[in-house]
Amino acid sequence: MIDIDLQRTHKNSLGDFSLDIKCMIEAPVVGLFGPSGAGKSTFLAMIAGLVKPDAGHLYLDDDCLFDSKRGIDMPIHQRRIGMVFQDSRLFPHLNVENNLKYGFKLLPEKSKRLGFKKIVTLLEIGHLLAQKPHQLSGGEKQRVALGRALLISPRMLLLDEPLASLDVRLKQQILPFLKRVKDDLNIPMVYVSHAIDEVLTLTSQVAIMEQGALLAYGKFSEIIHHERVLALAQTLGLENVLYAKILTQELGEAYLTALIGSQQLYIPFTPPSPHSILGNITVSIAASNIALSLNKVSGVTIQNQLACTVTAVEPVGNRVLVTVILEASTNHLIAEVTARSVQDLHIGIGSKLYCLIKTQSIYPLDRTLD
Amino acid sequence: MATDAIFTLSPTEVEALMLSIKVAVYCTLAICIPGVAVAWLLAKKSFIGKSFLDSLVHLPLVLPPVVPGFLLLLLLGSQGFIGKWLQHTFGISIAFTWVGAVIASAVMAFPLMVRSARLAISQVDRGLETAAQSLGAHPFKVFATVTLPLSMPGIITGLILAFSRSLGEFGATITFVGNIQGETRTLPLAIYTYTQIPGGDLAAMRLVVLSMLIALGALMMSDILERKATQRIGRGLKVEHD
Numbered sequence: 063m064i065d066i067d068l069q070r071t072h073k074n075s076l077g078d079f080s081l082d083i084k085c086m087i088e089a090p091v092v093g094l095f096g097p098s099g100a101g102k103s104t105f106l107a108m109i110a111g112l113v114k115p116d117a118g119h120l121y122l123d124d125d126c127l128f129d130s131k132r133g134i135d136m137p138i139h140q141r142r143i144g145m146v147f148q149d150s151r152l153f154p155h156l157n158v159e160n161n162l163k164y165g166f167k168l169l170p171e172k173s174k175r176l177g178f179k180k181i182v183t184l185l186e187i188g189h190l191l192a193q194k195p196h197q198l199s200g201g202e203k204q205r206v207a208l209g210r211a212l213l214i215s216p217r218m219l220l221l222d223e224p225l226a227s228l229d230v231r232l233k234q235q236i237l238p239f240l241k242r243v244k245d246d247l248n249i250p251m252v253y254v255s256h257a258i259d260e261v262l263t264l265t266s267q268v269a270i271m272e273q274g275a276l277l278a279y280g281k282f283s284e285i286i287h288h289e290r291v292l293a294l295a296q297t298l299g300l301e302n303v304l305y306a307k308i309l310t311q312e313l314g315e316a317y318l319t320a321l322i323g324s325q326q327l328y329i330p331f332t333p334p335s336p337h338s339i340l341g342n343i344t345v346s347i348a349a350s351n352i353a354l355s356l357n358k359v360s361g362v363t364i365q366n367q368l369a370c371t372v373t374a375v376e377p378v379g380n381r382v383l384v385t386v387i388l389e390a391s392t393n394h395l396i397a398e399v400t401a402r403s404v405q406d407l408h409i410g411i412g413s414k415l416y417c418l419i420k421t422q423s424i425y426p427l428d429r430t431l432d
Numbered sequence: 433m434a435t436d437a438i439f440t441l442s443p444t445e446v447e448a449l450m451l452s453i454k455v456a457v458y459c460t461l462a463i464c465i466p467g468v469a470v471a472w473l474l475a476k477k478s479f480i481g482k483s484f485l486d487s488l489v490h491l492p493l494v495l496p497p498v499v500p501g502f503l504l505l506l507l508l509g510s511q512g513f514i515g516k517w518l519q520h521t522f523g524i525s526i527a528f529t530w531v532g533a534v535i536a537s538a539v540m541a542f543p544l545m546v547r548s549a550r551l552a553i554s555q556v557d558r559g560l561e562t563a564a565q566s567l568g569a570h571p572f573k574v575f576a577t578v579t580l581p582l583s584m585p586g587i588i589t590g591l592i593l594a595f596s597r598s599l600g601e602f603g604a605t606i607t608f609v610g611n612i613q614g615e616t617r618t619l620p621l622a623i624y625t626y627t628q629i630p631g632g633d634l635a636a637m638r639l640v641v642l643s644m645l646i647a648l649g650a651l652m653m654s655d656i657l658e659r660k661a662t663q664r665i666g667r668g669l670k671v672e673h674d
């Protein structure tokens with residue numbers, strides 16, 4: 063368990079910036095979201111010991127890392143908090159093996175909980191050991207950086223947008239490794255990200271920061287309905303996330319049918335095992351992949367046509383974000399359309415419309431998490 | 433006179449050459465550690481009096497060399513503040529010895545060493561040092577295993593610049609330790625001496641060519657070493673553009 067209560071004020075170009083965060087983290091993995099400038103990186107830096115808080119305390123289980131009242135401020139190199147950065151920060155003058163062993167060698171023998179071989183095998187980096195960092199691809203670099211941090215047998219892992227500089231294909235290659243780390247090693251993680259799908263692959267627990275404070279903390283499905291969180295949804299890159307009840311899953315079919323309220327939704331899905339699955343599913347849909355129509359459309363390949371009512375129309379640049387509530391449910395969706403179509407279709411608050419969503423643009427998130 | 437005698441160094445010329453190299457080597461060794469330490473202080477730390485230290489270190493670059501030479505004489509000369517004390521306590525006299533020549537050229541070469549090392553140290557990515565700390569390395573360990581190896585090309589350049597500067601030192605040396613054959617008469621002083629005596633032009637010319645060859649060799653060596661060090665730290669192909 064991590065007990066956090068930290069305050070800090072510093073001057074920057076915009077004036078005083080105050081950070082005040084109190085929370086108890088019990089979940090193994092927490093996703094941390096927030097618009098740029100919310101203080102996410104400063105928050106991580108305070109946990110790691112890179113930045114000194116003005117006041118407060120930080121306890122990791124029973125260990126005190128910082129307590130202003132007791133005058134305790136453990137130096138960074140004694141905290142054993144693993145960090146993985148967006149720019150892998152591998153040492154360019156050392157090969158992969160020596161990068162991995164950098165912290166490992168400094169660790170007292172009795173603190174070594176994770177062996178070198180175990181980590182190398184887990185992350186599948188054995189074939190890279192003799193190479194220099196500049197010879198590695200972006201994805202390999204991040205795996206080595208993750209391995210290096212894991213080899214100090216960290217009490218906690220801080221991941222600061224570790225996948226942000228990778229393309230979608232590489233992200234999909236790294237995520238399973240992060241999942242393995244989470245499932246096999248049982249190390250608490252704080253994961254800063256801009257991509258909700260990335261985070262929901264690992265955890266359902268998220269914290270949202272805004273202007274130096276924690277706006278919400280808890281299960282994503284519960285806090286997303288928080289008014290301020292919804293308002294931030296677009297800037298946070300939180301795409302539409304929908305919760306649906308699985309209705310049927312035909313064996314051999316590449317999709318399943320789910321219910322949202324009383325409406326059906328087709329979701330592309332390949333089951334991990336042959337037996338059929340039941341329960342709830344979480345899916346994400348990008349706002350730009352949702353079209354709006356005044357009527358149900360026939361003679362079109364789009365199968366998902368959900369009845370809805372407009373609750374908000376908000377122009378952003380030359381686009382318009384239209385928020386709708388799906389009929390007979392509490393699920394909100396945001397559709398990104400052009401200003402001209404809003405005008406032509408006379409879309410306003412209260413308009414009854416249909417959301418058209420191509421099945422292929424629906425992205426199923428980890429079913430087991432909800 | 434045989435033609436090959438034109439190219440043959442006389443024993444006193446050889447003596448000047450060997451003395452020059454000895455002084456330059458000791459000078460380089462002497463400023464190596466303090467140079468890196470001051471460079472690190474200036475590159476990484478902020479403290480009261482930083483700009484004063486910075487200016488002080490650079491002073492020999494902009495002063496006429498005779499000024500530092502004279503100040504050294506005032507301080508370390510046999511009648512000097514520290515010199516007197518050294519003489520009384522340890523029986524050591526620095527003025528008019530080759531050790532004094534080392535001190536004079538160290539003072540003159542120090543800013544070149546610091547400038548080069550400071551630039552190299554300040555260019556080491558702060559993020560790498562942070563990463564090393566988070567992996568459990570004490571700040572000294574971080575310096576030894578990350579900062580130092582990554583700034584090595586710049587430090588080597590600084591050392592070779594200092595070595596070359598020491599070989600060429602004239603003004604501070606002649607003011608502080610004089611021009612004593614076999615003790616303080618390094619190559620530049622020997623050249624100067626030959627130009628002052630009738631018929632010394634040929635000998636002066638030989639030493640001029642020699643000085644140029646040594647300086648050229650040192651600069652080329654600097655380039656090669658820097659290239660190697662840069663490759664070693666894994667920047668590979670970027671060397672050409674650095």
